[in-house]
Amino acid sequence: MFAHKLEENExxxxxxxxxxGTPPDVKAFIEYLLPYNPEDRGRxxxxxFSSFSGVWEIEGPCGISLRLSKTVCYFHHYxxxxxxxxxxxxxxxxxxxxxxxxxxxxxxxxxxxxxSAAKESGVIDFVWDEDARDLCAMRQWLLDNxxxxxxxxxxxxxxxxxxxxxxxxxxxxxxxxKAC
Numbered sequence: 001m002f003a004h005k006l007e008e009n010e011x012x013x014x015x016x017x018x019x020x021g022t023p024p025d026v027k028a029f030i031e032y033l034l035p036y037n038p039e040d041r042g043r044x045x046x047x048x049f050s051s052f053s054g055v056w057e058i059e060g061p062c063g064i065s066l067r068l069s070k071t072v073c074y075f076h077h078y079x080x081x082x083x084x085x086x087x088x089x090x091x092x093x094x095x096x097x098x099x100x101x102x103x104x105x106x107x108x109x110x111x112x113x114x115x116s117a118a119k120e121s122g123v124i125d126f127v128w129d130e131d132a133r134d135l136c137a138m139r140q141w142l143l144d145n146x147x148x149x150x151x152x153x154x155x156x157x158x159x160x161x162x163x164x165x166x167x168x169x170x171x172x173x174x175x176x177x178k179a180c
Contacts (some may be wrong), residue, residue: 001113001127002098003135004073004105009067011047011056011133014104018060029093032063033077051127066101067127071134074127075101081114082166085157090096099177109173111139112153118167120146142169 001093006014017051021027040061047058058066060110067074075098084091113120123142126133135142142149147173150156 001072001074001124001135001138002102002105002107002110003071004068004107005071006068006105008049011058013021015045015058017045017104019091023100023104025096029077029097030061030064032093033064037062046155054130055128069127070132072138073101073105073107073126074124074162075110081156082164084112085153085166096175096177097172098172102174107135109135111135111142111149112170112172113142114167114169120167120169123169139171 005070017023018026043061045058045060049055050057054069055069056066056068058068063076063078065076067076077094079090079094084094098112102108102110109154111123113123115121120142122145123138126141127136146169150168153170156170157166158164
């Protein structure tokens, strides 16, 4: 999740930009996913406002979607949380894609949380919250209810003798990506 301040006309402009093939990091992530979703080659991004959920729903190729509340964008994809945490190349690719989206909407940081069943994933519900909580409120909820963020993504995944744990969250300021 990352912050945004897009107005309706800017959301439509964002879709035009995505359909033109930019930002390049988003395109690279799609290219990575296309062998698993060959029917999505050439698929265009679409957008509609859901009066039921109160959010803008953006659908793209390869199962990528964005949900925009008044101030927060929830970026969803089908990469498994464990894979994101432990596979360095995949992590770099997905972080770069997230940065590509976030940079376009002028967001300085993002929060990564597990996809489901972990306490941290409860913060995702705030995207649809009637109170329209912003990303700072979400970060505070995570701090109050889940503790400090992990210092690295890799440290979230822990293997034990007979099980693995991957609960936790990470706040990404993209410093390493901004330098490029």
